[in-house]
Amino acid sequence: MGRIWEEHRASVIALGAALIGFMLSAYIVPEEEQVVVIAAGEPVRTVNTPGGKTEAGIYLRIPFYERVARIEKRVLDLDMTDEEVLSNDQQRLLVNAYARFRISDPIRMVERAGTTEGVRIALEPILNSVLRQELGRRTFSAMLTAERGTALANVRDNLNRQARQYGAEVIDVQIKRTDLPDGAPLQSAFQRMETDREREARTIRAQGARDARIIRAEADAQAAKIYADSFGKDPGFYDFYRAMQSYDATFAPENGNASSSIILSPDNEYLRQFRGRR
Numbered sequence: 001m002g003r004i005w006e007e008h009r010a011s012v013i014a015l016g017a018a019l020i021g022f023m024l025s026a027y028i029v030p031e032e033e034q035v036v037v038i039a040a041g042e043p044v045r046t047v048n049t050p051g052g053k054t055e056a057g058i059y060l061r062i063p064f065y066e067r068v069a070r071i072e073k074r075v076l077d078l079d080m081t082d083e084e085v086l087s088n089d090q091q092r093l094l095v096n097a098y099a100r101f102r103i104s105d106p107i108r109m110v111e112r113a114g115t116t117e118g119v120r121i122a123l124e125p126i127l128n129s130v131l132r133q134e135l136g137r138r139t140f141s142a143m144l145t146a147e148r149g150t151a152l153a154n155v156r157d158n159l160n161r162q163a164r165q166y167g168a169e170v171i172d173v174q175i176k177r178t179d180l181p182d183g184a185p186l187q188s189a190f191q192r193m194e195t196d197r198e199r200e201a202r203t204i205r206a207q208g209a210r211d212a213r214i215i216r217a218e219a220d221a222q223a224a225k226i227y228a229d230s231f232g233k234d235p236g237f238y239d240f241y242r243a244m245q246s247y248d249a250t251f252a253p254e255n256g257n258a259s260s261s262i263i264l265s266p267d268n269e270y271l272r273q274f275r276g277r278r
Contacts, residue, residue: 024063031056036069089139096176109167
């Protein structure tokens with residue numbers, strides 16, 4: 001009986017030791033994480049890295065010799081607090097930006113930055129510097145146009161080149177807000193923008209008036225040519241037509257001639273059309 005108990009107890013101990021060993025060796029990799037297994041301070045293998053099919057599941061390591069570094073597989077954010085940037089037109093801007101990135105090379109990330117927080121700490125001053133350089137080439141008004149997209153694309157590309165040394169890939173860079181500091185600089189900028197728009201409006205109106213004069217002169221010249229061509233075919237009719245226009249302008253009631261008398265000699269040249277002579 002005692003011998004059976006001893007054998008049973010040995011089996012229980014062996015099973016318990018195997019269970020403890022399994023618990024110390026096994027680790028679970030969820031879909032949203034990637035893992036770097038580190039042995040003696042050096043990365044030796046990875047699990048569930050981006051770019052391939054999911055490798056989520058249960059894995060084993062050598063207890064006390066290998067350790068597991070867990071790294072976020074999803075897209076991460078890098079926030080930039082309000083920073084003053086000097087634009088090309090010497091305006092002080094308050095810029096609030098953010099970047100989105102993911103860890104594409106976990107081994108390099110572990111070797112260069114250690115953790116994802118280490119990547120954030122390394123990329124934050126780089127984002128600040130690149131943003132200052134890019135916005136410093138442009139005016140404040142340009143950042144309110146489509147040129148803003150080009151500037152952000154350049155910032156993203158430059159930041160991505162720097163981020164690769166930390167095993168990261170920058171997906172996007174966006175500016176949440178671009179403002180002038182409160183106070184006199186802001187009011188001065190608004191007044192300058194208003195003046196620029198008024199100057200632009202005056203230029204457009206002047207160009208419109210010039211074009212109108214040109215069009216009117218060309219139309220008058222064309223009309224005169226048409227009249228000359230038409231009346232040149234029958235000078236007598238043209239003389240009669242002009243005389244009728246003159247009579248209408250002279251004797252029309254609206255010209256104040258309704259109660260007035262005009263005394264002319266019957267042989268007056270002005271009345272020749274009434275006599276049937278041309």
